[in-house]
Amino acid sequence: MNPSQAPRTSRLLWPAVALTLAASLNAHAQQPQDSPTQPQQRAQQPAPGSARSAGSSWVRQQGLRASRVIGSNVHNPQGQDIGQIEDVVVNLATGKVRFAVLRFDPGFLQLERVFAIPVERLRMVDDEVIVDIPRERLEQSGIESSGWNKDYFSDRARIARLDKDWGLGERAPEDLVRASDLMRSSIVAATTGEKIGTIEELVFAPGRQQVQYVVVGFDRGWFGSDKRAAVDIASLHRGKRQDALSLVADRSAVLRMRPFTEDRYGYYGDGQFVNRETRRAMGAPAAGAPAALAR
Known part of the structure; x- marks a missing residue:
């Protein structure tokens, strides 16, 4: 790395995806980029065609659509593409995102599995979503493709084991989907x-x-x-x-x-x-x- 460059910093998964997807979302919407003097003004405006309600308004801020998060790439610390986000698991009662389910490329892991990783264990370096987890640790947490179905996260004992394996401690029962x-x-x-x-x-x-x-x-x-x-x-x-x-x-x-x-x-x-x-x-x-x- 060039000594004049600032050190890379780590952040959580969703700010990472926010940065990586923002350009494509803006292009899809075919909206012009704001000038440096505009963002603060735009944040005060309601959505086109909408009326302000008392004490609240629609605020301009790029939301992350699940349909575009799913399928986005993940990288290793060397910046190589190593897989994709297969799915995202949320708590139905609260909307809290709990796990990202990843599928790795064959060149990275020669296993027919997906991997449920707590979002706290994924990080960002610059503009890339990074999986910086030892390969041995990943191999221990894989889900056989034959067992990966819509009911997988309905087993609360299984979720408790996942949390324990990742060192997250005990949690109240959750309705994950x-x-x-x-x-x-x-x-x-x-x-x-x-x-x-x-x-x-x-x-x-x-x-x-x-x-x-x-x-x-x-x-x-x-x-x-x-x-x-x-x-x-x-x-x-x-x-x-x-x-x-x-x-x-x-x-x-x-x-x-x-x-x-x-x-x-x-x-x-x-x-x-x-x-x-x-x-x-x-x-x-x-x-x-x-x-x-x-x-």
């Missing part, structure tokens, strides 16, 4: 069990290991027209159907939700904005209420 499965999940009305929509996307908050919101596409046959909305993940819960998540909502509640358009993928709420908007639409108290609705 793969992001790829969430993005195909049906949404049913909690009161009737009727299918009302589908989760289309998860959006991670920049710089945080957290799902900021999910994007739900509501069914035309149920709502009467096409509508998408950003919904707080804490408002979704397990119902009687194993293949679907329940949402406490009726047509009037969905009507009160702000329409979600493609340009809003470049925005995320100011902390609890989406949470408050979801509760407002459903008629729940906005102040002092728990984040999750009826479970």
